[in-house]
Amino acid sequence: MHTVSLLALHGVVPADLATPCEVFERVQVPGQRQAYRVRVCGEADDVKAGPFDIRVRWGLSHLADADTIIVPGLANPTAPIAPAAIATLQQAAGRGTRIASICTGAFVLAAAGLLDGLRATTHWLAAAELARLYPKVRVDPNVLYVDNGRILTSAGAAAALDLCLHMVRRDCGAAVAADAARMSVMPLERDGGQAQFIVHEPPGAHGNLRPLLHWLEQHLHQRLTIESMARRCHVSARTLSRRFVEQTGTTPLQWLLSARVRRAQQLLETTQRPVEQIAGDAGFGSASALRVQFARVVGISPQTYRQRFGGRALPPESSFERPGPGLGPPVSQGAPRRREAT
Structure with a gap:
């Protein structure tokens, strides 16, 4: 079973954290009860998430055996990132783990040096700041998500769904991804939208x-x-x-x-x-x-x-x-x- 681990840092945007959980938890592949195992791994037992705190079951050490790590957005993307979280992401990248960010989670990947020389995206409101702070990153604010193979980034809000469905499609094929899209009441690829441009052009x-x-x-x-x-x-x-x-x-x-x-x-x-x-x-x-x-x-x-x-x-x-x-x-x-x- 493919393990998807979400990195919950202090200041995490709750919706960005919940979206991958909902998408991947519901994916079914014929012959298997569940396609993905989903974990939420926090930098502390209780992670501050805006108006409430989240108690997580797993710590940073449980990212070590993840097949995919997803970094949700942060309410304050320029806030200092815990060195332990940065080191964990760098070690995972060195092992070849697939790593994706949602919205301003791209700032965390950039801080870890994982986006250097790559094309990446984030919420359009934060794109200029990402480009200013990390000039080695080729920031594209006009797309829903960017797939560089092992490193993926997405824009904000609904673009998280696009990215998650894209990864399901890449892992399981179009038929399984279409079922996951129907569960999320989403098209597999938005008609006339930017996702098709990224994937196919x-x-x-x-x-x-x-x-x-x-x-x-x-x-x-x-x-x-x-x-x-x-x-x-x-x-x-x-x-x-x-x-x-x-x-x-x-x-x-x-x-x-x-x-x-x-x-x-x-x-x-x-x-x-x-x-x-x-x-x-x-x-x-x-x-x-x-x-x-x-x-x-x-x-x-x-x-x-x-x-x-x-x-x-x-x-x-x-x-x-x-x-x-x-x-x-x-x-x-x-x-x-x-x-x-x-």
Whole structure:
């Protein structure tokens, strides 16, 4: 059974703490009574939570065997964090535990150094302060949640539900997640909302690269290089690279790899095309190239991804495991820095 442990610090927002408890406690997988074991672990026996105190059953030491740790938001996100809590999160990250934050819980992850170099989000009211205090974090205030593999962050309030359902979907497949969404009276992915953008699209641009990115999305199956992209924009390759970093937060080839992996994910979820055909449609050239890059970015093979997210639940005999080593760095860190995309 997959253990989800919530870290309750003094000043925790009660709703942020309760939401994951409600979602994960109710998840059912065929053949299993309960998919998740949920624990609330506090920095003290009694945790102050605004108008009341919460008595918790487990302490920080019980985070050691968690498969997933969730850090709810804090009423005062800039308040000092207990060193023991920071050390516990750092040790968990070193073990490869999946760690997620809700709302201003991102400040705790940032204080532990877990968001350095990563794209992350938090409540839009707190986004500017998060960016100011932790300049190594690429703060995006316009999304519901961000999945970097082992490290996830979400915005406030209802976005906690989006994040939790996303993790259920990642663990158990779309069918089980859909049942969990119905229990929460929530759509699995909000229509027209930002969650779909995060899950299915590479970073967007906020400036004059929009036409190029749209064109690239339509031509991912073609052989694309920095030079060919630059010629289309009538600029030098150096200028294009600078604009990409300024407007998307990543390089052209890293963006292209992300887009191709996302395209492969879409096709695996929504079609029954063979992997060889999907590799060509997404621009990887060969099935082996797709498998290598897909496992590097997503952490699992294309076939396993299709089994999990193609509308089918995991087989009853399946058990939950910690994410594999490939679920570490985001595309912006793990992509190869070659001059020519494959």
